[in-house]
Amino acid sequence: MCVFQSTINYFPEEVLEHVFDFLSSHRDxxxxxxxxxxxxxxxxxxxxxxxxxxxxxxxxxRLLSTFPRVRSLTLKGKPHFADFNLVPPDWGGYLHPWIDxxxxxxxxxxxxxxxxxxxxDDTLDLLAHSFPSFKSLVxxxxxxxxxxxxxxxxxxxxxxxxxxxxxxxxxxxxxxxLSCFPDSCTSLVSLNFACLxxxxxxxxxERLVARCPNLRxxxxxxxxxLDALQRILAQAPHLVDLGTGSFVHDxxxxxxxxxxxxxQNCTSIRSxxxxxxxxxxxxxSIYPLCSSLTSLNLSYAPGIYSNExxxxxxxxxxxxRLWILDTIGDKGLGVVASTCKELQELRVFPFDPxxxxxxxxxxxxxxxxxxxxxxxxxxxxxxxxxxxxALITVAKNCPNFIRFRLCTLNPTVPDAVTQLPLDEGFxxxxxSCKGLKRLSVSGLLTDQVFLYIGMYAxxxxxxxxAFAGESDKGMLYVLNGxxxxxxxxxxDSPFGDVALLADMGKYETMRSLWMSSCExxxxxxxxxxxxxxxxxxxxxxxxxxxEASTDDKQKVEKMYLYRTLVGPRKDAxxxxxxx
Amino acid sequence: MEAIVAHENDLNLKATELRxxxxxxDESEKESASCTKNNKRSLPECAEESxxxxxxxxxxxxxxxxxxxxxxxxGWPPVRSYRKNSLQQKKAEAETGFYVKVSxxxxxxxxxxxxxxxxxxxxxxxxxxxxxxxTIGEYSEREGYxxxxxxxxxxxxxxxxxxxxxxxxxxxxxxxxxLRIMKGSEARGLGCGV
Numbered sequence: 001m002c003v004f005q006s007t008i009n010y011f012p013e014e015v016l017e018h019v020f021d022f023l024s025s026h027r028d029x030x031x032x033x034x035x036x037x038x039x040x041x042x043x044x045x046x047x048x049x050x051x052x053x054x055x056x057x058x059x060x061x062r063l064l065s066t067f068p069r070v071r072s073l074t075l076k077g078k079p080h081f082a083d084f085n086l087v088p089p090d091w092g093g094y095l096h097p098w099i100d101x102x103x104x105x106x107x108x109x110x111x112x113x114x115x116x117x118x119x120x121d122d123t124l125d126l127l128a129h130s131f132p133s134f135k136s137l138v139x140x141x142x143x144x145x146x147x148x149x150x151x152x153x154x155x156x157x158x159x160x161x162x163x164x165x166x167x168x169x170x171x172x173x174x175x176x177x178l179s180c181f182p183d184s185c186t187s188l189v190s191l192n193f194a195c196l197x198x199x200x201x202x203x204x205x206e207r208l209v210a211r212c213p214n215l216r217x218x219x220x221x222x223x224x225x226l227d228a229l230q231r232i233l234a235q236a237p238h239l240v241d242l243g244t245g246s247f248v249h250d251x252x253x254x255x256x257x258x259x260x261x262x263x264q265n266c267t268s269i270r271s272x273x274x275x276x277x278x279x280x281x282x283x284x285s286i287y288p289l290c291s292s293l294t295s296l297n298l299s300y301a302p303g304i305y306s307n308e309x310x311x312x313x314x315x316x317x318x319x320x321r322l323w324i325l326d327t328i329g330d331k332g333l334g335v336v337a338s339t340c341k342e343l344q345e346l347r348v349f350p351f352d353p354x355x356x357x358x359x360x361x362x363x364x365x366x367x368x369x370x371x372x373x374x375x376x377x378x379x380x381x382x383x384x385x386x387x388x389x390a391l392i393t394v395a396k397n398c399p400n401f402i403r404f405r406l407c408t409l410n411p412t413v414p415d416a417v418t419q420l421p422l423d424e425g426f427x428x429x430x431x432s433c434k435g436l437k438r439l440s441v442s443g444l445l446t447d448q449v450f451l452y453i454g455m456y457a458x459x460x461x462x463x464x465x466a467f468a469g470e471s472d473k474g475m476l477y478v479l480n481g482x483x484x485x486x487x488x489x490x491x492d493s494p495f496g497d498v499a500l501l502a503d504m505g506k507y508e509t510m511r512s513l514w515m516s517s518c519e520x521x522x523x524x525x526x527x528x529x530x531x532x533x534x535x536x537x538x539x540x541x542x543x544x545x546x547e548a549s550t551d552d553k554q555k556v557e558k559m560y561l562y563r564t565l566v567g568p569r570k571d572a573x574x575x576x577x578x579x
Numbered sequence: 580m581e582a583i584v585a586h587e588n589d590l591n592l593k594a595t596e597l598r599x600x601x602x603x604x605d606e607s608e609k610e611s612a613s614c615t616k617n618n619k620r621s622l623p624e625c626a627e628e629s630x631x632x633x634x635x636x637x638x639x640x641x642x643x644x645x646x647x648x649x650x651x652x653x654g655w656p657p658v659r660s661y662r663k664n665s666l667q668q669k670k671a672e673a674e675t676g677f678y679v680k681v682s683x684x685x686x687x688x689x690x691x692x693x694x695x696x697x698x699x700x701x702x703x704x705x706x707x708x709x710x711x712x713x714t715i716g717e718y719s720e721r722e723g724y725x726x727x728x729x730x731x732x733x734x735x736x737x738x739x740x741x742x743x744x745x746x747x748x749x750x751x752x753x754x755x756x757x758l759r760i761m762k763g764s765e766a767r768g769l770g771c772g773v
Contacts, residue, residue, distance in 0.1 A: 083657070083659045084653075084654030084655070084657045084658070084659070084660075085653060085654050085660060086654045141661070167661040168661070169660075195661065248749045248752075248753055249747060249749055250747030250749055250750070253747050300662075300665060300666075325666075351666060352666075353658070382658075407657060411655055411656075464657075
């Protein structure tokens with residue numbers, strides 16, 4: 001080993017760089033850069049893809065000076081709980097300073113992937129005009145922009161290959177943004193505008209599809225009717241991923257007949273989604289696709305009723321990923337279990353969580369899938385009820401879970417049969433699934449479940465806790481036990497100062513900690529902020545009374561802390577107080 | 580430890596307390612404890628009940644999540660707002676049926692019908708004939724509704740007045756905003772042969 005190490009240091013840097021080229025994951029690259037100074041230098045100068053898990057952990061300028069050849073940037077902004085309305089608007093996560101800095105540094109930006117960030121049309125415009133090689137824009141759960149911003153991207157990014165909009169809130173300006181793709185744009189590989197609410201110019205869309213021979217992924221919004229879909233599919237039989245818009249038509253019509261023919265020709269489709277509006281009588285037209293599908297997302301298609309859903313799924317024997325609504329029911333999940341033997345990821349979303357007389361899925365469905373699908377490794381399951389026995393069975397059936405997220409519709413519901421807390425069930429999960437990286441717990445839970453998590457969840461990186469636990473001990477078990485913990489988010493749980501301050505250095509090994517409606521006081525937060533300078537401890541105070549009263553014994557409603565290299569952020573709004 | 584102590588106290592209280600719970604309600608200590616243990620940030624309905632009275636059963640009953648409309652907790656269940664908004668809209672449409680107004684020229688008030696109930700045009704037209712006591716007749720592409728002094732029309736998404744029957748039924752369903760039964764000379768303008 002020693003001989004090898006000294007030998008490799010005599011390699012010229014170009015060779016090292018070439019070796020590092022084979023490292024695609026940023027974690028591997030991070031590890032490599034820690035080996036020694038020369039490796040660090042070679043790695044930094046050759047890194048093209050940079051992942052920033054928290055946009056406030058580092059500044060754009062610092063990033064650019066560390067990685068001058070950055071071409072692809074992934075940025076995440078707001079804390080995860082912002083997805084559930086726990087973070088007030090205008091909290092932050094702005095893209096603009098990043099684009100600004102990259103323009104100034106003359107970076108050759110080609111790809112931008114954003115999650116929970118805020119960007120304006122002006123920023124998109126600047127982006128579109130500043131980077132001639134810009135190829136790929138992926139926006140997930142972002143906001144602040146309109147279709148005018150998209151028009152700027154369409155019109156000016158000559159080499160655009162990918163425009164992927166997932167679940168963003170986009171204001172519709174009726175500006176015909178799709179028509180802004182020039183005739184010279186023929187490079188599109190992926191176009192996803194399913195989340196847009198407004199009409200699109202169908203003729204422009206069809207022409208665009210016709211002139212992009214490399215188009216492989218296309219996801220339409222609800223405004224694209226079935227007849228347009230038919231014409232599009234006729235032009236793009238090589239699609240691999242399709243998201244339909246509106247799927248409503250008269251099955252006796254010629255259009256429908258043409259659609260069936262077009263679909264028969266689309267032999268490459270492996271991923272299907274959409275059906276934002278659907279007439280069930282039209283569904284049989286997609287049966288020919290089902291046998292080769294590996295990914296199916298019907299979670300935005302409440303119009304497909306349980307029995308039709310089941311009929312569809314019976315054809316999908318190769319499915320690896322399934323996203324569905326809980327209208328499928330336990331019986332439907334039984335069909336999934338007996339049909340989809342290759343299933344790896346399942347997400348069951350609630351259709352009507354606050355409805356009356358509404359039967360969602362229960363522990364039965366989960367057990368069935370765990371028994372029938374041996375390759376299952378990732379689950380998100382919203383359910384009416386759960387039992388320890390079921391979770392223990394699931395743990396036995398599926399020891400390979402990497403992600404396990406359970407959400408009971410009533411957050412503190414006990415075991416449906418024994419009325420006991422669900423500690424033992426989740427305990428079985430963490431004990432059995434040695435590779436578990438992400439866990440969300442719910443239901444009635446005491447400190448015991450956290451004892452189990454701390455003891456067994458050695459690979460756990462992200463943990464979400466809500467309405468759980470009894471005392472500081474719960475949180476302490478987790479902080480002491482989970483060595484690889486990166487993100488911890490807690491709401492409405494009785495964890496307080498003792499837990500928060502027990503191991504302050506721990507937070508520098510984590511990306512972030514969120515605590516809301518817990519027992520943490522201002523005094524403790526201040527102590528923590530003072531002790532660990534490389535943390536930003538932010539208090540979100542919507543009442544704006546906190547600074548005035550400065551009663552340190554006061555409980556803090558929302559606290560978000562994260563490690564950072566660059567101190568308190570300068571764009572914090574009035575209701576965010578960095579201690 | 581604290582929880583056990585609480586149990587013991589509860590037991591004593593229970594022995595002397597008047598119960599208001601339903602007969603046959605399972606009243607194990609664990610159930611009531613599950614509510615009282617649930618710290619100050621208990622679910623809204625629990626908090627309300629405990630403020631009103633000390634009756635453990637009432638607390639328990641509400642905490643056990645009756646299927647009836649619950650007070651909604653911010654951010655629970657944890658579903659992205661984008662998804663929530665999408666499905667909310669569709670849920671509203673699905674539940675309420677697809678009621679459209681039907682006006683008839685000369686009638687003092689309008690009616691409403693649920694388009695979801697009908698499988699196609701013949702059924703719809705029959706229902707309209709029944710409701711308004713008139714005859715609409717047969718549809719033909721060339722002549723419209725020949726032989727009748729009435730013509731069924733509808734207002735579509737763009738606000739245009741269209742003759743019922745031209746487009747496939749599903750397309751009609753998704754674009755029809757309201758119905759209007761036209762009469763007499765105006766109806767003839769739509770191609771009603773006499």
